Amino acid sequence: MKLPSILILCMFIFSVNPVYAQCVKGDCQNGEGTFMNIDGSAYEGQFKDGKREGEGTITFPDGAKYSGQFKGNAYNGQGVYIFSTGEKYEGDFINGKLNGRGIYYYEDGSKYEGHFQDDKRHGDGTITYADGVTYNGQFQNNYRSGSGTLI
Numbered sequence: 001m002k003l004p005s006i007l008i009l010c011m012f013i014f015s016v017n018p019v020y021a022q023c024v025k026g027d028c029q030n031g032e033g034t035f036m037n038i039d040g041s042a043y044e045g046q047f048k049d050g051k052r053e054g055e056g057t058i059t060f061p062d063g064a065k066y067s068g069q070f071k072g073n074a075y076n077g078q079g080v081y082i083f084s085t086g087e088k089y090e091g092d093f094i095n096g097k098l099n100g101r102g103i104y105y106y107e108d109g110s111k112y113e114g115h116f117q118d119d120k121r122h123g124d125g126t127i128t129y130a131d132g133v134t135y136n137g138q139f140q141n142n143y144r145s146g147s148g149t150l151i
Contacts, residue, residue, distance in 0.1 A: 045070065060084070068093065091116070106130075114139065 026033030027047065034044045045056020052058075052070040059065045068079020075081070075093035082088045091102020098104075098116040105111050114125020121127075121139040128134045137148015 021035065021037045024034050024036050028035045029050050030048055032046055034042060035047075036042050040061035041058055043052055043056055043058045045052060045058075046054030048054065051073045053072070054070060055068070056070050057065065057067040062084040064082060064084045066075055066079055066081045068075060068081075069077030071077065074096040076095065077093060078091070079093050080088065080090045081093075085107050087107050088105045089098055089102055091098065091104075092100025094100065098119045100116060101114070102116050103111065103113045104116075104121075109130035110127060112121055112125055112127040114121060114127075115123030117123065120142040122141060123139060124137075125139050126134060126136045127144075134151045135144055135148055136151075137144065138146035140146070
């Protein structure tokens with residue numbers, strides 16, 4: 001019978017290569033430790049009640065990395081996120097999103113410094129494009145908006 005053979009093979013594969021998240025070093029409940037996630041990401045830092053809380057670094061399989069403050073398992077406070085594309089954000093996070101003041105470095109060499117809201121440029125800011133052209137003014141939902149100066 002093929003069915004029992006397939007079941008036995010599956011049980012062998014899963015018993016040899018277990019796939020689950022686990023604390024691999026330290027105290028991942030209330031202290032400092034390293035936690036490996038099912039998706040291949042790894043968090044090293046402080047924990048409180050089993051959640052990422054305080055200072056830490058999470059590294060993703062695609063090469064992206066966040067280092068900074070956590071609260072309730074989310075990026076909260078000051079931090080630096082380096083995207084897998086090489087782009088980088090340094091600044092404020094609230095509930096895992098770019099919120100507050102920050103600097104975003106784009107892959108093409110452009111740089112935005114100013115306010116963010118829900119992962120978008122929003123409020124006062126300055127963007128300097130790779131060709132040297134600079135816009136200083138208002139942004140809304142990621143776009144230049146309202147009054148501003150283009151130099």
